[in-house]
Amino acid sequence: MNDAAKRITVDQWDRRYDELRAAGLHEPDYGGPLRRHVDGGDRRLRSLQMDNSAASLRLWNFLLTEEDRLHRAKAEGKRIVGTMKDLGTVPIMAYSLNNVVAFYPDGAWWIPCITEHGAGLLEIADSLGIDDSYCPVRAMLGAFVLQTRFPIPDLLTCSVGATCDDVSAIAQRLCDLGFPILWWEVPHRRPPDTGETPVQLPGGFSAPESQVTFVKSELERVRDALEADAAQPLTDELLRTGIWRANRVRRRLGELRRLCFTAKVCPLPALELLIAEMLIIHFCSDQNETIEVLDDLWAEVTRRVQEGIGVLSADAVRVFWVNPVADLRVMNLLEDAGGRVCGTEYLFSHALDPIPEDLPPMEALARTALADPMVGSSADRADRICADAGRFGAEALVISRIPGASHCAMEGTIIGEMVRNRLRIPVLEIEVPPVADSMEPTLRTRLEALVETATHRRLR
Amino acid sequence: MNEIAHCSPFVPPEWIVAHGLRPRWLTPRANGGLSAAAPSARVDEPPMAPADNPPVLGGRGSLSAPEGTRADNPPMAPADNSPADRSPMLPTDVVQGVCPYARAFVQAALADTQAAAIVVTTACDQMRHAAGLLADISPRKHNGRCPVFLLNVPSTWRTAAAKRLYRDELKRFGRFLVELGGKSPSPAQLARVMLDHQRARSALRETRERLSGRQFAEAIAALRGQPTPPRDTGGAPPPSGGIPLAIVGGPLLEADYAILDLIEQAGGRLVLNATEGGERTLPADFDRQRIDDDPLRELADAYFTGIPDAFRRPNTELYEWLGREMAARDVRGVLLRRYVWCDIWHAELYKLKQWSPVPVLDTSAFYEDSALREDNAFHDGAGSLAHTAGRIETFMEILK
Numbered sequence: 078m079n080d081a082a083k084r085i086t087v088d089q090w091d092r093r094y095d096e097l098r099a100a101g102l103h104e105p106d107y108g109g110p111l112r113r114h115v116d117g118g119d120r121r122l123r124s125l126q127m128d129n130s131a132a133s134l135r136l137w138n139f140l141l142t143e144e145d146r147l148h149r150a151k152a153e154g155k156r157i158v159g160t161m162k163d164l165g166t167v168p169i170m171a172y173s174l175n176n177v178v179a180f181y182p183d184g185a186w187w188i189p190c191i192t193e194h195g196a197g198l199l200e201i202a203d204s205l206g207i208d209d210s211y212c213p214v215r216a217m218l219g220a221f222v223l224q225t226r227f228p229i230p231d232l233l234t235c236s237v238g239a240t241c242d243d244v245s246a247i248a249q250r251l252c253d254l255g256f257p258i259l260w261w262e263v264p265h266r267r268p269p270d271t272g273e274t275p276v277q278l279p280g281g282f283s284a285p286e287s288q289v290t291f292v293k294s295e296l297e298r299v300r301d302a303l304e305a306d307a308a309q310p311l312t313d314e315l316l317r318t319g320i321w322r323a324n325r326v327r328r329r330l331g332e333l334r335r336l337c338f339t340a341k342v343c344p345l346p347a348l349e350l351l352i353a354e355m356l357i358i359h360f361c362s363d364q365n366e367t368i369e370v371l372d373d374l375w376a377e378v379t380r381r382v383q384e385g386i387g388v389l390s391a392d393a394v395r396v397f398w399v400n401p402v403a404d405l406r407v408m409n410l411l412e413d414a415g416g417r418v419c420g421t422e423y424l425f426s427h428a429l430d431p432i433p434e435d436l437p438p439m440e441a442l443a444r445t446a447l448a449d450p451m452v453g454s455s456a457d458r459a460d461r462i463c464a465d466a467g468r469f470g471a472e473a474l475v476i477s478r479i480p481g482a483s484h485c486a487m488e489g490t491i492i493g494e495m496v497r498n499r500l501r502i503p504v505l506e507i508e509v510p511p512v513a514d515s516m517e518p519t520l521r522t523r524l525e526a527l528v529e530t531a532t533h534r535r536l537r
Numbered sequence: 538m539n540e541i542a543h544c545s546p547f548v549p550p551e552w553i554v555a556h557g558l559r560p561r562w563l564t565p566r567a568n569g570g571l572s573a574a575a576p577s578a579r580v581d582e583p584p585m586a587p588a589d590n591p592p593v594l595g596g597r598g599s600l601s602a603p604e605g606t607r608a609d610n611p612p613m614a615p616a617d618n619s620p621a622d623r624s625p626m627l628p629t630d631v632v633q634g635v636c637p638y639a640r641a642f643v644q645a646a647l648a649d650t651q652a653a654a655i656v657v658t659t660a661c662d663q664m665r666h667a668a669g670l671l672a673d674i675s676p677r678k679h680n681g682r683c684p685v686f687l688l689n690v691p692s693t694w695r696t697a698a699a700k701r702l703y704r705d706e707l708k709r710f711g712r713f714l715v716e717l718g719g720k721s722p723s724p725a726q727l728a729r730v731m732l733d734h735q736r737a738r739s740a741l742r743e744t745r746e747r748l749s750g751r752q753f754a755e756a757i758a759a760l761r762g763q764p765t766p767p768r769d770t771g772g773a774p775p776p777s778g779g780i781p782l783a784i785v786g787g788p789l790l791e792a793d794y795a796i797l798d799l800i801e802q803a804g805g806r807l808v809l810n811a812t813e814g815g816e817r818t819l820p821a822d823f824d825r826q827r828i829d830d831d832p833l834r835e836l837a838d839a840y841f842t843g844i845p846d847a848f849r850r851p852n853t854e855l856y857e858w859l860g861r862e863m864a865a866r867d868v869r870g871v872l873l874r875r876y877v878w879c880d881i882w883h884a885e886l887y888k889l890k891q892w893s894p895v896p897v898l899d900t901s902a903f904y905e906d907s908a909l910r911e912d913n914a915f916h917d918g919a920g921s922l923a924h925t926a927g928r929i930e931t932f933m934e935i936l937k
Contacts, residue, residue: 206887211880237692237850242662245692245850246884252851253888260850262693264702265659270709287705294698454669478634483662483880486634487670508633 082381082388084126084346084412087111090134097131105135105366107142114141120193121512126409128349128388132373139361139370140352141191143180144227146362150178151228156307159230160359161217162244163263165428166446167234167299168359173319174307181359182233183244185226186214189511190404196226199511205250212243212482213403213511221251232306233258234299239265239452242483259302261295263446264288266453278448279430281464282457293443300439316438322364324431329371330357331429336378338419338469342387344378347408347418351401354421357428388412394531395419397471399462399492400479404513407477407520414524415532420469422462426450455488459495467500472531474500475524478508503530539718542652543761544642544788545660546818547690549840550761552707555730556719561652562761562814565638565645566791636878637902638788639663646671652683653717656710658690660848661787661881686713692850694842704837727832734760735823745816750797750807754789758814779806780936781867785859785889786874787847787882788813793874796900799926800872803933808866811859812874818844847881855885856892863895870936871897872929898932900925 085093094110111134115122119141127133151157158179160167171179188196190213198219202208205222207215220226235248235258252258266284269275274286304311333353337345353374360367381387389412397420402408411418427448433441450458466474474496478485493504505527507520541553542563550560642664646655657668668687689706691699715721722730737760745753782805784796789812800807811817821843827835845854863871871893875882883901890897 207884210878210883235850238689239659239665240662242848242880245662245848246880249850249852250884250888258851260693262691262696262699262702264689264691265665265687267687267689270712291698291702298696454672455666456669456673481634481878481880483878484666486636486639486663486878487666491670491673 082344082386083129084388084409085129086126087115087122090127090129093129094134097134102131102134104138105369107145108135108138111137111141118195119191120195121191121405124406124514125348126346126412128346130377132370132377133345133349135373136349136352136370139356139363139366143362147178147180147227150362156232157228157230158303158306159233161233161235161248161258162240163234163236163446164425164449164451165358166296166442167236169319169323169432169442170296170300170303170311170316172322172360172364173315174303174309174311176309177303177307178362179359180227180230180362182217182220182227182230183214184355184358185217185220186212186403186511187405188216188220188226189213190406193512196220196223198223198226202247205254207247207250210481211247212241212479214244215247216511218247218250221254221256229256232302234261234302235259236261236263236446238262241451243481259299261299263292263295263449263452266447266449266457276444278444279432280426280448280461282448282453282461284444284447288447289440289443292446293439296439296442296446313438316442317434320432320434320438320441322368324434326357326360326364326368326371327429327431329368329375330354331431333371333375333378334421334429336375336382340378340382340387342381342385342391343389343393343412343417344381344387345374346388347398347412348405349374350418351405351408351421351423354423354425354429355401358425389417390415393417394528395470395472396527396531397421397462397466397469397474398423398477399474400424400477400485402477402509403479403511404509406517407507407509407513410517410521411475411524414521415528416473416524419471420465422450422458422465424451426461451484455484455491456495458488459492462492463496463499466496466502471500471502472534473502473527474504475527476504476506478506480508480510503527503534540652541654541656541714541717542646542649543656545656545658545664545688545690546761546813546820546844547658547660547703547840548656548688548710549707549820549836550763551727551730551734551836552711553714553719554734554763555722555727556711556714557722558653558714558717558719560762562758563642563645563649563652563655564758564789564791564814565641634878636661636663636876638790638876638879639667641790643667643670646683646685647674649683654684654686654713656686656688658688660690660692660846661879663878684713684717686710690841692848694849694854700838700841703841704834707833707837724832727836728828731823731828731832731836738819739822742816742819750784750801750810751794753807754794754797754810754812754815757810757816757819761814779804780869780933781806781808782870782872783807783809783811783859783863783866783868784815784872784874785811785817785885786813786872787876787879789874793902796872796874796925796929799929803926803930804937805870805929805933809862809868811862813846817858817862818846820844847885852885856888863893869895870932871895872932873897873899874902875899876902896932896936898928900928 090111156177158171158177159182160179161183168179171177189199198216201219201222202215207218233256237245237260269285275283276286276289277283300311337350356367394416396416398418399422401423427445432445476489489506496504540559540561542561544563553560657664659665668685671685688710691702693699741756741760782800820839823835823839845858847855873886886899
């Protein structure tokens with residue numbers, strides 16, 4: 078069997094799967110050929126170039142079977158908690174309980190892409206007055222109405238305050254439709270004023286102690302709700318263990334990212350790394366399995382790095398990517414254009430940073446929630462992007478706007494200017510809809526121009 | 538330079554006055570200029586002439602002042618806010634997806650040479666980011682002057698912690714005002730100012746039926762600055778009779794006030810202004826005893842819990858308030874005024890239509906870039922005032 082690392086199509090994966098099986102591939106119970114997902118409606122896979130490793134096969138299968146996993150958990154009597162908007166904090170609390178499965182309903186925003194609009198979720202959102210002036214997260218509304226994608230959660234939480242108006246408005250509509258929501262507040266993070274006690278947050282930001290105390294009190298309300306729903310106490314001891322487990326995942330992902338961003342030859346395509354990063358938000362509804370999946374990827378990437386092999390040319394231009402793409406295919410386009418991802422900020426960097434384990438757990442979680450890049454100013458976010466892009470040697474930066482997202486309207490300008498001024502690298506801002514086929518020539522041309530510009534700068 | 542410009546009803550003018558500073562309600566023009574307190578343009582006025590030196594769009598991604606407006610044509614002068622006093626435009630890539638109000642606000646704030654500070658709240662995500670944008674570029678444009686204060690207004694409102702957060706934010710705002718030269722008020726001073734404002738609001742409410750929709754809206758806008766006795770602001774007298782209507786929605790740009798005239802010209806009578814600058818967002822009446830006990834707490838409670846709004850989670854109180862007021866005023870039709878890219882009010886359109894016992898008319902606006910650049914005329918979803926006028930006239934015809 079040829080073990081050369083490369084990106085292959087789903088058609089090529091049919092043969093590759095047979096080869097892996099013949100070579101003794103051992104798969105978890107959700108394993109199987111990728112073709113079955115295409116047959117089941119995940120049509121976007123036909124347009125993607127995917128990594129050809131067994132580890133990536135496991136990753137894709139893990140991602141694409143999440144709905145089955147949620148339905149099974151529900152059938153087994155587990156409590157299902159939908160954690161909207163906070164991107165990584167409440168799930169840690171939920172997974173500290175042994176009979177709770179948490180998931181991120183906002184994750185439905187990728188369903189229109191994966192199904193190439195086959196699920197009809199956006200049409201339902203349209204019919205409820207949430208049209209395409211909203212972020213694609215509006216697909217979540219359709220998923221709740223249809224009730225076929227994921228089971229209706231027993232408990233729904235949503236963080237509001239310093240969050241995007243899209244999710245806030247859509248969650249309010251869900252509430253109006255009869256889905257009760259526990260709203261919890263996260264205030265706009267600000268630097269401490271003179272005389273206020275500063276608190277260092279994971280990731281390097283700081284906030285006044287009063288804000289941390291406030292968020293902690295809000296998370297206490299969430300804890301009360303989780304305890305009531307799960308009918309078991311969520312003790313500090315359980316939370317400590319939960320944080321330890323979450324940190325284990327975060328550390329593994331951190332190692333994977335570092336390897337991918339710093340390797341001489343890109344060892345893993347941007348698409349698979351994006352999905353791996355996304356696992357961190359709610360562990361794709363199975364925290365233990367997330368660790369296994371990331372361990373496999375880490376082992377594969379480590380092997381490739383040690384052997385000096387990868388999926389792209391060694392001279393690929395190093396690009397830092399800001400914001401997740403609504404259409405996964407665009408990550409392929411970057412690589413087709415001669416770029417590679419050497420750093421990312423997908424709006425949840427607070428879910429990547431280790432949670433302090435030397436603090437009372439609720440205090441640690443409050444600090445983590447306040448470290449959310451969307452909760453602070455765009456300048457804060459740009460600061461971190463500059464630091465990471467500089468650290469990983471980015472030669473260019475792409476800001477991928479999310480159509481309709483309230484935060485995207487202005488932040489790109491601030492981030493772009495700061496990056497230009499500090500790092501002196503070219504910046505490109507693009508907008509990516511859920512299925513970007515009609516825009517592909519334009520996107521391709523712009524990404525190629527960015528790569529060519531960065532390449533030319535090498536020669537100067 | 539003791540004016541504090543603000544545009545959110547969650548900024549209590551009493552608190553600013555009590556610190557010895559002057560609040561000013563900022564009503565942005567669509568072109569990015571500003572109105573001192575209340576708009577004065579009329580529907581039948583011709584569009585303002587383009588400035589002699591129309592602003593140039595900045596380079597993509599650049600926040601720097603437009604070329605040609607630097608040394609030879611300082612972007613901030615003159616200071617009289619005349620139509621020719623055009624602020625630098627935001628860069629082109631800020632236009633996409635930006636709510637026209639937020640964009641006009643940024644431009645107005647940059648053009649404002651009178652304010653000692655500008656206050657923005659977190660009630661709207663785009664405005665929250667606008668505050669960040671201003672904080673980034675305003676010092677450069679104003680030689681380090683004109684700081685921006687971002688007041689945290691919680692979306693949740695049912696918990697004691699949320700109320701306390703708002704109260705603490707007012708205290709922080711107070712410290713900011715002191716840094717600007719204000720003086721921290723004694724409880725007695727604050728109480729006196731609060732009662733002055735309350736009297737002015739009560740007097741204004743009594744005049745509502747004697748004023749046209751525009752006059753009443755202008756009077757409320759003035760009240761969010763210094764309290765003054767209600768005055769005749771000119772313009773058309775209130776219509777006698779007419780179909781009682783409500784207007785609901787977010788903030789209004791100056792040009793949007795034309796809608797208030799249009800309603801009355803078409804045979805309606807505006808009996809309820811529930812836009813962000815209207816009656817809906819006047820605070821609850823103060824309790825005299827609670828003022829005596831703790832005036833700041835009473836001030837915070839009256840504003841934080843007394844103003845129903847769409848951004849609140851949940852936003853049930855908005856509908857309770859609307860239901861109560863619409864019934865009391867026998868409202869027969871509702872106009873929703875919202876901007877494209879305003880997620881919060883856009884989402885309410887569907888619910889309002891489902892909930893309202895009377896017909897609802899959507900009047901969305903996007904303010905095309907050409908309108909922003911070239912004049913201060915009214916441009917709505919179809920690009921013309923005539924379109925909205927036609928919709929309103931048809932609405933009236935149906936309601937008759």
